[in-house]
Amino acid sequence: MTAAAPPLALYVHWPFCVSKCPYCDFNSHVRETVDQARWRDALLTDLAQEASLLPGRRLGSIFFGGGTPSLMPPDTVAAVIDAAAAAWPFEDGIEITLEANPSSVEAARFADIAAAGVNRVSLGLQALDEEALRFLGRAHGVDEGLAALETAQHAFARVSFDLIYARPGQSLAEWEAELRRALGFGTEHLSLYQLTIEPGTRFATLAAKGQLTIPDGDTAADLFEATRAITAAAGLPAYEISNHAKPGAESRHNLTYWRYGDYAGVGPGAHGRRQGLATLRHKKPENWLAALDRNGHGIEREDALALEERGVEALLMGLRLGEGVDLERIAQLAGGVAPVDAGAMDRLVRRGLAARQGARLRITEAGMPVLEAILRELVI
Incomplete structure (x- = not known):
């Protein structure tokens, strides 16, 4: 089941x-x-x-x-x-x-x-x-x-x-x-x-x-x-x-x-994530209305996300949260291996900028002010 x-x-x-x-x-x-x-x-x-x-x-x-x-x-x-x-x-x-x-x-x-x-x-x-x-x-x-x-x-x-x-x-x-x-x-x-x-x-x-x-x-x-x-x-x-x-x-x-769940986005310029697809509506209101008249929807693009892209997106979004991410779920989304530089992760943990407990990785209070720099170092 x-x-x-x-x-x-x-x-x-x-x-x-x-x-x-x-x-x-x-x-x-x-x-x-x-x-x-x-x-x-x-x-x-x-x-x-x-x-x-x-x-x-x-x-x-x-x-x-x-x-x-x-x-x-x-x-x-x-x-x-x-x-x-x-x-x-x-x-x-x-x-x-x-x-x-x-x-x-x-x-x-x-x-x-x-x-x-x-x-x-x-x-x-x-x-x-x-x-x-x-x-x-x-x-x-x-x-x-x-x-x-x-x-x-x-x-x-x-x-x-x-x-x-x-x-x-x-x-x-x-x-x-x-x-x-x-x-x-x-x-x-x-x-x-x-x-x-x-x-x-x-x-x-x-x-x-x-x-x-x-x-x-x-x-x-x-x-x-x-x-x-x-x-x-x-x-x-x-x-x-x-x-x-x-x-x-x-x-x-x-x-x-x-937490990288599915969401539907409707209206001009709305983004969505639908079962592995990245969706984007036409941005300008008049173009969105014209697309609806022409096609019955306002979608401008639907892009299939590669597994690695999904893992990276989930990692970038999830590490903004105090709770962090489950690396096993990230690996599953990415097709087997989480897109994380293991050496960088160990260095960040030793410096007190990140914490690891089992499969869960989170950014610490000391790390949050420099989150963007951490992500550049950590995510591959």
């Missing part, structure tokens, strides 16, 4: 934003108008394609990302959730997350979005400082954002929010005070990201002109270590390099990515 396949995850991409933030390299677009009926039907058609290719699975999570999915009409959110329920039986306690901007306009929709079936919201606060919010190009102010957070905590069973730190000129003391204030709001989950300069963004243009400088490596490491210490002391330890949660409140959807 074969074991049941693990739960599937579903990602739904809504590509539209009111404006483009200067740090953002996500697939987001500003449009004067959106044909809501057409977009609802298009998402349902794209979802139906994935459902036809993944029969017999149970669904463990749905994640509405963007873009700004809190701009979606609640009846579109409900229609997608209903279609997913018709396609796959839901796991008990399925997690259904929607990313939201903390504006008063969008907060006014929270009750209707919750009634549509969303039970977890991820709120893009990004900073608790007015000057920082203006620098980051955010449309909301601190008071408006915190009012939206309070509304979300009343509307949804589970609430997370994002903050960006390691901003230009931000001192360790300033970040520690901001983080402690954030922890005081009592959410079960925080996503805390260091500001990075991504190619193609407005910040990248400013950095190239010498008009924007982010903290150096030593300062960034100090900020990172303080973040982990403060959140752990508050009962929200890091379970992934940038994500912190009360035990049991981790993002189940994102754990599917990091």
Whole structure:
């Protein structure tokens, strides 16, 4: 008797934003108008394609990302959730997350979005400082954002929010005070990201002109270590390099990515992993719609992943987690041998940057600040 396949995850991409933030390299677009009926039907058609290719699975999570999915009409959110329920039986306690901007306009929709079936919201606060919010190009102010957070905590069973730190000129003391204030709001989950300069963004243009400088490596490491210490002391330890949660409140959807499970991705630019295939939807909204009209789905590419590629992907994703990876599973995914440099692994363990217990390999607290360098050394 074969074991049941693990739960599937579903990602739904809504590509539209009111404006483009200067740090953002996500697939987001500003449009004067959106044909809501057409977009609802298009998402349902794209979802139906994935459902036809993944029969017999149970669904463990749905994640509405963007873009700004809190701009979606609640009846579109409900229609997608209903279609997913018709396609796959839901796991008990399925997690259904929607990313939201903390504006008063969008907060006014929270009750209707919750009634549509969303039970977890991820709120893009990004900073608790007015000057920082203006620098980051955010449309909301601190008071408006915190009012939206309070509304979300009343509307949804589970609430997370994002903050960006390691901003230009931000001192360790300033970040520690901001983080402690954030922890005081009592959410079960925080996503805390260091500001990075991504190619193609407005910040990248400013950095190239010498008009924007982010903290150096030593300062960034100090900020990172303080973040982990403060959140752990508050009962929200890091379970992934940038994500912190009360035990049991981790993002189940994102754990599917990091544990290298199958996930279906629908909507413009959405990625998926379907039984050894890497799927990619057309990125530009108009091209995605045209593909749906032409083909009945928005897929641009489906690439069969070689076994070694699957092992490498699973290793790179899994070592972001505090729990690490099972090397025997990695070896199975890779076709027999885990793509790990054994000598490098032994050196990292001796230096206290990694730990090995049986088949499980994880990065230590000392290693997490230099994870990227570790991965370059370890993964073959």
